[in-house]
Amino acid sequence: WTALGPSPLAYRGYAMPAQASAADLGRIVADFAAATRRAAEAGFDVVEIHAGHGYLLHQFLSPRANRRTDRYGGGFDNRVRLLLEVVDAVRGAWPAGRPLLVRVSATDWVDGGWTPEETVDLARLLHEHGVDLLDVSTGGLDPDQRIPVGPGYQVPFARQVRDKAVLPVGAVGLITDPDQAEAVLGEGSADVVLLGREALRDPSWPLRAAARLEPATLRDRYPRQYLRAV
Numbered sequence: 001w002t003a004l005g006p007s008p009l010a011y012r013g014y015a016m017p018a019q020a021s022a023a024d025l026g027r028i029v030a031d032f033a034a035a036t037r038r039a040a041e042a043g044f045d046v047v048e049i050h051a052g053h054g055y056l057l058h059q060f061l062s063p064r065a066n067r068r069t070d071r072y073g074g075g076f077d078n079r080v081r082l083l084l085e086v087v088d089a090v091r092g093a094w095p096a097g098r099p100l101l102v103r104v105s106a107t108d109w110v111d112g113g114w115t116p117e118e119t120v121d122l123a124r125l126l127h128e129h130g131v132d133l134l135d136v137s138t139g140g141l142d143p144d145q146r147i148p149v150g151p152g153y154q155v156p157f158a159r160q161v162r163d164k165a166v167l168p169v170g171a172v173g174l175i176t177d178p179d180q181a182e183a184v185l186g187e188g189s190a191d192v193v194l195l196g197r198e199a200l201r202d203p204s205w206p207l208r209a210a211a212r213l214e215p216a217t218l219r220d221r222y223p224r225q226y227l228r229a230v
Contacts, residue, residue, distance in 0.1 A: 004028075006059050006066040006073065012143040025072065025082060028056070033089040040095055047094055049086060052105035053140030057083045061104075061122070062114040064142050080122055084129055091130040101170070102126055103135035106157035109145035116160055123165035135170045135194055136161055152180065159189040170194040178209035 004024055005017035020028070032049070039047050051057035059065040060082045066073050072081050087102065094100055106119040123134050136158040139145050147153070154173035162169045171190035175181050181193040199205055210221050219227060 005056070006068055009065055009067065011054065019068070022070075025085075029082075029085050029089050032086045033093040036090045036093040040093070040098070044098075046099045046101060047090065048101035048103055048135060049083075049090060050103050051083050052103050052135075052137050054105075054142075057086065058105055058114070058141055061118075062108055062141050064108055064110065064113045076118060076121065080125065083122075084125060087126060087129045087131060099132040100130060101133045101135050102131050103137060105138050105140055106136050106154070106161070107138050108141050109139050109147050110142045113142060116157055119157070120161055120164045123161045123167045123169075127165065127167040131167065133168045133170055133191070134161060134165075135172065136190075137172050150174065151176070152184065155184055155189050162188070162190060168192075172196065178205075178212045181209065182213055 003015065003017040004020040006020065008016055008019050010016040036047055049057070051061065054065075060072060061079050063079065066079055068074070068078075071078055073079060083102075087100075091100055104119060104122065105114065106116050108114045119136070126134060136154065138154050138157060139147050151174045152171075155171045155175075158169045158171040161167065168191040170192045171184050172194045175184065175193050175195070176198045181195075184190050184193055195205060202208065207218075207221060211218055222229075
């Protein structure tokens with residue numbers, strides 16, 4: 001099995017991918033639509049297209065990975081083309097009343113890579129194509145990245161998109177404390193805070209946050225069998 005990429009460029013230490021042909025890209029777009037229909041039939045409420053963290057759609061966005069000279073490479077409009085085709089296919093297969101999210105890496109954290117300014121421009125296009133929220137993360141594409149990891153380190157990128165584009169945004173990245181999450185919303189840096197690893201570590205995080213931020217509502221939030229412990 002050989003992986004496909006926008007160009008035959010290997011991530012350091014990994015196998016060389018083959019450059020995806022036009023036929024490959026058409027099949028990939030159709031596969032996204034088919035997966036979306038299965039998700040709808042299975043009863044999911046939300047779907048999210050992952051276009052960050054070095055996955056295929058991110059590779060097409062970034063000039064560090066995309067060295068193509070056809071209509072899918074080169075300038076910004078060409079590099080975002082595949083993602084927009086996928087978004088259109090997914091939106092067409094997804095019920096109109098259910099939210100569609102897209103996750104991006106707002107910066108590659110390396111010179112010559114995808115930039116926060118391009119993320120803002122992309123957000124405006126995604127809004128026009130029916131996306132309901134942009135999940136703003138960073139990095140993951142280039143082994144030369146230098147990321148200043150710390151609590152809330154990705155929040156400023158969400159704020160930049162929220163300030164300059166009309167698309168609602170979600171903030172992520174070492175947001176682990178309820179007061180910290182509430183501050184992100186209160187200061188207007190994001191419309192929602194999305195939890196990943198913290199929710200895996202602590203499945204009761206939302207209830208713990210409610211206990212701290214809205215204690216008067218706790219009896220309405222806990223399952224009845226746990227009320228004796230509230």
